[in-house]
Amino acid sequence: MTAQAQISQLPHKAWQAKGKRPSAWLVAPVLLLVGLSLLPLAYVSIRTAEAGWHDISRLLLRPYVYGLLLNTLTLLAGVTVACAVAGTLLAWLLERTNLQGRRTWGVILCLPFAVPSFVASFTWISLSAGFEGLGGAILVMSLSKYPLVFLPVAATLRGLDHSLEESARLLGASRRKLFFRVTLPLLWPAILAGSLLIALHMLVEFGALSILNVRTFTTAIYQQFELEFSNANAAMLSAVLLVLCLGFLWLELKVRGRARHVRTGQGVARRAPPMRLPPWAGLAAQVFCLTLAVLGSGVPLVMLGYWLVQGSSAAFPLAAIGQALLSSLGLSLAGAAVSLLLALPVGLLVVRYRGPLAIWAERLPYLLHALPGLVIALTLVYFALHYVPALYQTTALLIAAYALLFLPLAQGPVRTALTKAAPQLEEAARTLGASAFKAFCKVTLPIIFPALAAAFALVFLDTMKELTATLVLSPTGTTTLATEVWAHTSNMEFAAAAPFAALLILVSGLPVYLITTRMYLNKR
Structure with a gap:
């Protein structure tokens, strides 16, 4: 067993800093997050x-x-x-x-x-x-x-x-x-x-x-x-x-x-042999799966294809489609980046330090995730108009809403990865003269990078589909794929909504397909 593996198996409490205060570069974004979450x-x-x-x-x-x-x-x-x-x-x-x-x-x-x-x-x-x-x-x-x-x-x-x-x-x-x-x-x-x-x-x-x-x-x-x-x-x-x-x-x-609900014995868990279905039960199961497939994804995809064909008789508004796609990509990338930048210090504080600040910073975003985007948007509108009018109708305010809405999606992967990155490795770098921030960037960041990429992808995909906060907070003239679908659908313009919806599915569908094929087609 390698030294890194041995260190990673230390009890969680042994990892937490005792009698140490977190650095200012760690506390500042956490305080900002707690303030925004309240x-x-x-x-x-x-x-x-x-x-x-x-x-x-x-x-x-x-x-x-x-x-x-x-x-x-x-x-x-x-x-x-x-x-x-x-x-x-x-x-x-x-x-x-x-x-x-x-x-x-x-x-x-x-x-x-x-x-x-x-x-x-x-x-x-x-x-x-x-x-x-x-x-x-x-x-x-x-x-x-x-x-x-x-x-x-x-x-x-x-x-x-x-x-x-x-x-x-x-x-x-x-x-x-x-x-x-x-x-x-x-x-x-x-x-x-x-x-x-x-x-x-x-x-x-x-x-x-x-x-x-x-x-x-x-x-x-x-x-x-x-x-x-x-x-x-x-x-x-x-x-x-x-x-x-x-x-x-x-x-x-x-x-x-x-x-x-955990197994406490020794050894490797044994997989159950598949149960043989009687012919009638196998047929019923196939019908059940086929019905779910047809209704769950078949009808939406077929109808979307139908409206795409119907709309092909008139020229697609390529400029509007391109603008909505670029806006969606830009806002989603920025929202995912800000969420990740906030999730990282929260994860470090929770994993390596104790105290009420860590508890509040971890739990408040999960409460906000249970609130509609409209409430988050109305909150930011109210405080921007009353205290920082220059922020109203700006992209920064919309990105802040994305971060509040989707931060929990990033917190899980980040925290899990940090529990496996031993702080003793950073301490070794500190003894060689590196600052706390430099030691983290040089030692821990490469270890947790795959989890950061996964968290970024999760937030990015959900931000692409976000609708309610975008409707309220987006700057004048800014459109996204989601808002264009909603606007055209509200006016019963199904053919006009189809190309925007198709792009949304294309962007979201590729990662879903890759994940599920890895889970099922490559198992066993």
Whole structure:
């Protein structure tokens, strides 16, 4: 075993600096992040308090708000349950049975990841206006989001030790009892994590629901700001949405509890042999996979191709398409870079130092990730107009919103990589006369560079598809692929929206295809 490997296995607490204070170059960006992260909470509190109890009760205790709450919770429950069931069943079929073509199905059934939800919504609504409304939204959003459950559950099944289930079988448990008493409890953390993520996405979804003509808190917040010019009403509705987000985060912690779901024995985990499906079950499974593939990615791609052909009779606005593409690429690259620059010092502070600043810096961005982009955008608009007017309608303000929205996507890979980069190597460089910053750049940065690249790619892809904050904060005359799709779709100009949507899918689809082919086509 190499020295680096031995060092990397030191307990986490042994890595943390004791009695040492972090350098100024590390603390400054973390303080900036904490300050920015507190702004949305401060904004919602200030604007709600300004309205007074009379206006708060007048706004919130209306049948309209009850209707928004009912729509939001119905949509959330319907999509979350559908995705949990479909994703778990699909993962079981592909990982634990002898289903024919399961590796190819694994790639095909992840393709909805490459289609932004508002693009999928526009293709379905262009197929038939009957998909408008709550029922259509549950269908379309479930087909877009089920990979968020399918992928983590499939990964968990792939890593489970078969000896646990084999022991239950030796004790006389039937296959059904084995699944519900042994396997399902082991899968529950992955199912719960994916379901929570879907639930939070449904709370903050705007573009797809606006296209499908479904009224939820997020669409109502946008209407209050954009159409009625009422920031106070938007803030009060945002407060309700924030309470719902906090409630779901608390519920997830309570349900998850402190249960351990790890293997504590020695040796290598054994893979389960594939279960042989009867002919009728194999046929039903093939029909299930085919149905998901056709509805999840087939219909959106076919309809998008149809509108591309329809629009070919008139010249595509190449200048507008090129400008939107360049703007999307530039803003996404800048947003990903800023997110990474903030995630790196936060990761270092959390991994190597203790204290309340590290805790707040790590957890606040995850809370903001559960807020809609509209709330973040309204927050930055409010504080820019009141305290730094020169920032209003600038690219810098939009990039700050991207960093707040997508920082958690970068935090995970960065922190994981830093736990494997031993600080003793930096200390050795310090003894040779290097400064703390130079030692980090020369020693640790090359070690964690692959994780930084992965984090950059994750943030870049999500920023390319971001819609709501871009609509509110983008400088006058700035367009992106996402805003062009939304603008044309809102005017029922499906052929005009098609080339922008196709470029979005192309940019998003390549990384998704590479990841899934590596996961399924190259496994075993």
